[in-house]
Amino acid sequence: MSVLFEPVTLGELQLANRIVMAPMTRSRALVDAVPGSDMVEYYRQRAGAGLIVAEGTAPSASGLGYCRTPGIYSVEQMAGWQRVTEAVHAEGGRIVLQLMHVGRAASRHNKPAGATTVAPSPVRALTQVFSDSHGLVDTDEPQALTLEGINEVIEEYRQAALNARQAGFDGVELHCTSGYLPMQFMASQSNLRSDAYGGDADARVRFAKEVIEAMASAIGAGRVGYRQCPGNPYNDISDRDPAATATALCQAVAPLSLAYLHIMRSPLTDLDAFTLAREHSPHPLILNDGFDGLSASAALAAGEGAAVSFGRHFIANPDLVERLKRGLPLSRFDRKSLYTPGSAGYSDYPAFQAIAQELAQ
Numbered sequence: 001m002s003v004l005f006e007p008v009t010l011g012e013l014q015l016a017n018r019i020v021m022a023p024m025t026r027s028r029a030l031v032d033a034v035p036g037s038d039m040v041e042y043y044r045q046r047a048g049a050g051l052i053v054a055e056g057t058a059p060s061a062s063g064l065g066y067c068r069t070p071g072i073y074s075v076e077q078m079a080g081w082q083r084v085t086e087a088v089h090a091e092g093g094r095i096v097l098q099l100m101h102v103g104r105a106a107s108r109h110n111k112p113a114g115a116t117t118v119a120p121s122p123v124r125a126l127t128q129v130f131s132d133s134h135g136l137v138d139t140d141e142p143q144a145l146t147l148e149g150i151n152e153v154i155e156e157y158r159q160a161a162l163n164a165r166q167a168g169f170d171g172v173e174l175h176c177t178s179g180y181l182p183m184q185f186m187a188s189q190s191n192l193r194s195d196a197y198g199g200d201a202d203a204r205v206r207f208a209k210e211v212i213e214a215m216a217s218a219i220g221a222g223r224v225g226y227r228q229c230p231g232n233p234y235n236d237i238s239d240r241d242p243a244a245t246a247t248a249l250c251q252a253v254a255p256l257s258l259a260y261l262h263i264m265r266s267p268l269t270d271l272d273a274f275t276l277a278r279e280h281s282p283h284p285l286i287l288n289d290g291f292d293g294l295s296a297s298a299a300l301a302a303g304e305g306a307a308v309s310f311g312r313h314f315i316a317n318p319d320l321v322e323r324l325k326r327g328l329p330l331s332r333f334d335r336k337s338l339y340t341p342g343s344a345g346y347s348d349y350p351a352f353q354a355i356a357q358e359l360a361q
């Protein structure tokens with residue numbers, strides 16, 4: 001497994017090893033979408049990763065849609081995140097922030113008053129989201145963005161990238177999958193526009209491309225990555241030809257010297273996402289979904305990517321890198337506390353050393 005523990009450089013990001021922590025929404029933000037002490041501790045514990053991609057975070061109030069997810073558009077949110085990045089850096093880690101605008105995959109019950117739910121077209125996602133005040137609710141009927149509205153959202157992303165850097169993040173990742181706003185533009189079922197942002201694949205990827213360009217112009221392309229999972233149907237998304245759409249985005253951003261493409265394969269499609277990314281993207285690849293230590297090191301040894309990200313294994317194994325290095329057993333996470341408030345099932349999973357000490361007593 002030694003290749004996993006070798007350093008690697010992705011754009012301007014220098015990673016001590018090739019194990020990346022995948023972004024995971026954990027719904028622990030405090031009131032007004034502000035990161036609190038539990039989040040500081042949770043990320044500090046996982047700083048052994050070569051790179052942490054912190055959870056999907058809203059660039060604006062209208063980008064919120066789930067309960068207790070964080071933002072990066074207010075001074076208070078930036079101060080909360082600054083404590084997180086300082087803690088990770090103090091442990092020698094690197095951390096980027098995933099920018100996630102949920103678009104139509106939202107409930108107004110999870111947004112501050114006055115924040116709207118927007119999408120490329122007025123097509124509701126046939127899915128539900130959880131809210132603390134009303135339980136499971138249908139997603140909102142979205143308002144179609146005007147051309148002016150699109151420019152405003154792109155500007156929100158640009159400002160969010162600047163805010164992230166000011167809060168100490170090493171970079172940002174654009175969430176272009178899982179049926180959120182960029183993917184709503186990319187997919188033919190949710191984008192019925194007839195202007196420059198709708199129609200063929202090149203037009204449908206224009207929004208994501210312009211967001212990536214705006215973020216790169218703000219903080220430097222070498223600190224910007226993006227995430228794709230072609231064919232992922234999550235949040236009621238479907239596309240006539242997901243391979244062609246994913247390829248169009250890879251090609252549209254190819255001229256930029258981006259840090260990486262975080263490419264996720266989905267078990268729900270036959271599409272070979274890794275091969276598609278290797279063939280059409282010039283950027284270093286972070287591979288994701290369903291890896292363990294052995295399969296990750298085999299993929300890297302075969303030259304399939306530059307790094308591998310792990311999601312679920314990081315939940316109950318804050319010291320995942322150490323455990324993989326030493327061949328120690330992995331702990332299993334508790335599904336019931338994935339999205340509940342507070343430290344239980346979040347920042348209270350012990351490192352292996354603590355478990356071993358307890359057993360020895």
Ligand SMILES: Cc1cc2nc3c(=O)[nH]c(=O)nc-3n(C[C@H](O)[C@H](O)[C@H](O)COP(=O)(O)O)c2cc1C
Binds near residue numbers: 056098288289290311
């Ligand atoms: C609790 C949970 C929350 C997640 N939240 C996000 C998210 O905010 N952004 C994202 O891009 N992916 C999210 N994902 C997907 C993970 O980043 C990752 O792609 C997935 O867990 C597959 O990787 P794994 O097999 O190593 O777990 C989430 C996954 C889980 C389990």
